[in-house]
Amino acid sequence: MLKSRSSLPLAFLARLCVKLEAPMHNPRLDQLGDYFFRRLAALLEPVTPASDLNPIDLSIGQPLHPTPALLKDTLSENAHLWHRYPPSLGTPDFRQAVADWLSWRYRLPQHMLSPDRHILPVAGTKEALFMIAQVITPESKHAAKPAILMPNPFYNVYLGGAIVAGAEPVLLPVTARTHHLPDLDALEQDEALLARTVAFFLCSPSNPQGSAADLDYIKRALRLARSHDFLLIMDECYSEVYGGEPPKGGFEAAAALGGDLDHLLVCNSLSKRSNAAGLRSGFVAGDPDIIKTFNRLRSYGGAVQPMPVLAAGAALWRDEEHVRASRALYEQKFDLADSFLSGCFDYHRPDGGFFLWLNVGDSEAITRRLWSEAALKVVPGAYIGYADDSGWNPGAHAIRVALVHEKTVTEQALERLVRTLC
Numbered sequence: 001m002l003k004s005r006s007s008l009p010l011a012f013l014a015r016l017c018v019k020l021e022a023p024m025h026n027p028r029l030d031q032l033g034d035y036f037f038r039r040l041a042a043l044l045e046p047v048t049p050a051s052d053l054n055p056i057d058l059s060i061g062q063p064l065h066p067t068p069a070l071l072k073d074t075l076s077e078n079a080h081l082w083h084r085y086p087p088s089l090g091t092p093d094f095r096q097a098v099a100d101w102l103s104w105r106y107r108l109p110q111h112m113l114s115p116d117r118h119i120l121p122v123a124g125t126k127e128a129l130f131m132i133a134q135v136i137t138p139e140s141k142h143a144a145k146p147a148i149l150m151p152n153p154f155y156n157v158y159l160g161g162a163i164v165a166g167a168e169p170v171l172l173p174v175t176a177r178t179h180h181l182p183d184l185d186a187l188e189q190d191e192a193l194l195a196r197t198v199a200f201f202l203c204s205p206s207n208p209q210g211s212a213a214d215l216d217y218i219k220r221a222l223r224l225a226r227s228h229d230f231l232l233i234m235d236e237c238y239s240e241v242y243g244g245e246p247p248k249g250g251f252e253a254a255a256a257l258g259g260d261l262d263h264l265l266v267c268n269s270l271s272k273r274s275n276a277a278g279l280r281s282g283f284v285a286g287d288p289d290i291i292k293t294f295n296r297l298r299s300y301g302g303a304v305q306p307m308p309v310l311a312a313g314a315a316l317w318r319d320e321e322h323v324r325a326s327r328a329l330y331e332q333k334f335d336l337a338d339s340f341l342s343g344c345f346d347y348h349r350p351d352g353g354f355f356l357w358l359n360v361g362d363s364e365a366i367t368r369r370l371w372s373e374a375a376l377k378v379v380p381g382a383y384i385g386y387a388d389d390s391g392w393n394p395g396a397h398a399i400r401v402a403l404v405h406e407k408t409v410t411e412q413a414l415e416r417l418v419r420t421l422c
């Protein structure tokens with residue numbers, strides 16, 4: 001009795017000591033700030049939106065065009081498969097649909113892509129872009145800390161993955177001078193950095209600026225990856241939202257360089273292309289060694305797409321009609337943006353994607369103002385970009401505006417934005 005009474009405070013003290021010495025979480029997570037949507041919520045929390053206006057959320061890159069009927073039909077036709085655990089490699093049919101689509105879209109030579117060796121389904125590319133760093137980050141490279149390169153501003157998931165994997169995220173500032181893409185001339189000068197680089201994230205068309213890399217640029221990035229033995233990770237999730245020429249992709253560059261897929265990983269999904277962000281269906285494709293190792297990791301801890309989702313995904317990759325219809329809607333909205341914004345805020349019609357990236361000044365202050373005076377929710381560029389050692393954040397003066405609503409709502413939003421800021 002006595003023993004148990006006295007042992008209680010001792011156990012408590014022991015637990016307290018452990019708590020003081022070693023927090024019960026991975027300390028690398030302390031390097032991650034709050035994800036930017038949380039920061040945005042905190043920024044706007046004390047601000048009351050204009051009460052006479054309906055709030056319009058332009059912050060999330062979540063397409064609100066109609067969900068294709070094909071998606072609902074295929075899901076219900078395959079409803080008898082919900083009980084099955086799906087394999088992490090997905091179904092042969094899904095992989096074949098993706099291989100066929102990639103081959104058609106990028107005019108690849110026959111047999112360049114093997115559905116079994118080069119393609120891996122993922123539950124949306126977010127998880128893949130996060131997890132890939134764990135696949136490719138060694139303890140050190142040439143006796144130095146491994147570096148993972150990414151543009152700045154950028155999709156912040158790249159940074160989270162790099163940090164948790166123990167790599168150093170190296171942010172390459174992008175500005176209008178380099179068409180909002182990392183400056184490869186500058187990168188090529190930095191031999192020491194290239195020597196310890198294990199991966200380079202390249203988003204094209206880019207989020208947030210919508211800049212598409214041309215074929216020469218992607219070929220050059222891939223050659224650099226091969227000569228310095230790192231993985232070029234092409235984030236192509238906006239590849240099907242464009243107005244003019246279809247954006248070039250990583251596989252086109254690989255084909256132009258002889259057809260090998262080593263040192264290349266391409267990520268894409270149905271979220272933007274098929275207005276199906278909630279489906280969580282995407283793929284990674286490319287270097288067969290990486291695909292194999294990635295599948296090993298994912299078979300332990302990756303989210304897999306359920307069987308009906310794989311069936312719906314295959315059907316959607318085989319259909320272009322709904323994609324063309326959706327593109328036409330974006331075109332109408334960018335026509336509106338042209339008429340409202342030409343000559344203002346360095347507006348440019350992007351090569352691809354559905355964001356406006358507007359140079360408005362102090363991005364946090366303007367975000368608050370748009371919410372309070374116009375009931376418009378946008379993302380401050382300061383939250384998508386990161387400050388360098390000198391304190392310069394290449395996103396600090398811009399806001400990101402997602403043209404994801406239907407045309408009439410978008411028109412209202414643009415009209416309010418211009419009325420408030422001009």
Ligand SMILES: Cc1ncc(COP(=O)(O)O)c(C=O)c1O
Nearest residue numbers: 061124125126155207237269271
């Ligand atoms: C640049 C970029 N990459 C990847 C993703 C992830 O998309 P998903 O996980 O829906 O495929 C997003 C989503 O907003 C994005 O903007």
